[in-house]
Amino acid sequence: MKLKFLGGVEEVGKLGMLLHEDNVNLLFDYGMAADKPPTYPLPAPKPDMVFLTHSHLDHCGMLPWIAKNYGTEIIATPPTVKVTELLVRDSIKIAKAEGYPEVYNENDIDELMNNFTTMSYTEVMDIGPLEVSPYPAGHIPGAAMYEIYGDSTTVFTGDIHTCNMRLVKGAKPVKCDNLIIEGTYSGRNHPDRKKTERELIESVKETVENGGKAIIPCFAVGRTQEVMMILKNLKYNMWVDGMGKSISKIYKTFPGYIRSEHDLKESRRRFSEVTYSRDRKQARAEAQVIVATGGMLDGGPVQTYINDVKNDPHSSILLTGFQVETSNGYNLLNNRTMNIQLARDQPEQTIKVKCNLKKFDLSAHAGQDDLIKFVEGCDPENVVIMHSDDREPFAKELRDRNFNVILPKTNEEFEL
Structure with missing residues (x-):
């Protein structure tokens, strides 16, 4: 399995990850960072399929670009699809109001909506020799982490929270060989x-x-x-x-x-x-x-x-x-x-x-201690940390627990 991040691995924002295994090319998330002006991930090559974890713009904001250039099928849960449409249409209005370059238009969003296929939690989709299944990520309603099953089992978390909130229940560990996990709150915990x-x-x-x-x-x-x-x-x-x-x-x-x-x-x-x-x-x-x-x-x-x-x-x-x-x-x-x-x-x-x-700290991301418990519950051989401005505190705690930790860089291909 070969992996490459197009953005969002050494920073929080504009996440996009390419996965290649057995001649299948998958893209997980493709977002933008709501900076002034917005910033974007590296251009993506044509994927065979796209999997969207949730509807925040730093994960979904550049999917209309994928629809415009490739017309690729995009997988997400039903609420994620509905909310994504609302946010990407709003991003066009903001770009016009602020005078930022428009990287896609309303027609591209129409194409995006035509390309969506919905999946519910624990459903299984066959893509060549791979099987992909979404699980609840606990971040917002409809947020999904994806299990990719082939020669090994890999889990891509997107954004996760492991504690119950008023709106959604927390994410539960999924046993896997490789865990690709967010580290937004590396080195930090939340109050009770x-x-x-x-x-x-x-x-x-x-x-x-x-x-x-x-x-x-x-x-x-x-x-x-x-x-x-x-x-x-x-x-x-x-x-x-x-x-x-x-x-x-x-x-x-x-x-x-x-x-x-x-x-x-x-x-x-x-x-x-x-x-x-x-x-x-x-x-x-x-x-x-x-x-x-x-x-x-x-x-x-x-x-x-x-x-x-x-x-x-x-x-x-x-x-x-x-x-x-x-x-x-x-x-x-x-x-x-x-x-x-x-x-x-x-x-x-x-x-x-x-x-x-x-x-008040009402974050929808897991703090470091909860992330570590989640990793221990997944019991992977390899842990890849992404979506973090400072991955080292999280990485150190995992290495102290004898996990093999990988900290890739943007546009760096690596193998699992």
Whole structure:
């Protein structure tokens, strides 16, 4: 088996991996990094088939390019297909708005959707001498890790979380000879999940009881729904705004991929939705809690709500996601400033934020200790670490446990 990463192996973002065995060429994921401007993996040769782990743009964002150039069949779970279409169409809008080069167009996305074939967990697909099967990855609804069975058994994890969250159950180990695993949180662990959820709830309560608004910026895919489910029992005037609403509607149509269909429905009942401009006006005037798209604060309706409360000492901005160094969220955490554009016909402005600010770790990635337990459960001969800015801490712990660890570089072919 020969492998080569086209991106996303020494970094988090724009993942793409080629696998060649017995004259079969497979591509696993093909994404983009949402930098400014976006960056892309190396050009892929024509694959016989593509396997998509999940619908985050750093894994799916360049699949329309594959459809345009090759028309290759692409495999994914049903919710992943639906959400991918929404995100890649939105990426075109963002490229136009920001003046970035467009690497594909709407017609290419139409071709992509025609090329998708859906697979459910544990189904088996024969590709020449190989068998490929998806398993739950625990990251977001529909996220899959793939088992490739040939002369040996190889597992490609994509992004995984091994702990149960409100939205999905954690991933379970799959016995294999070769394990290709993400290392996003190499060298780092997460605080206790239940404790973090309690702290978020208490911060919302404290803010509202003091007469302020709790503004909660969230990624549309997975995090919006997770936060809504955490807060669903609060009796406040709560609203949700942005693409997260559409993602929630997609997820409700695939109850088999959700940990609790009942809890997701209950959370959607508790939150009023901003659909029209008049709804946003009402939310700005009346809401006590607002969950809004724009997880790193670089765009989306969350900027409007933050501008409303920036000088209010009783209000709070409660961040729930990782903030990359180039993001508004990173600047806010480190120097209390951020850039906002309240309308497309208005210039961008820098604002100083004086309201309360807190950050909560609700990551959908496994921390290092959980990754190590997962590796031990898979019991592989070889471990390939990908999707990490710093793989060495994770690699060292595995080597200390006598695992053979491989740290490939971008565009470097290696054999298993």
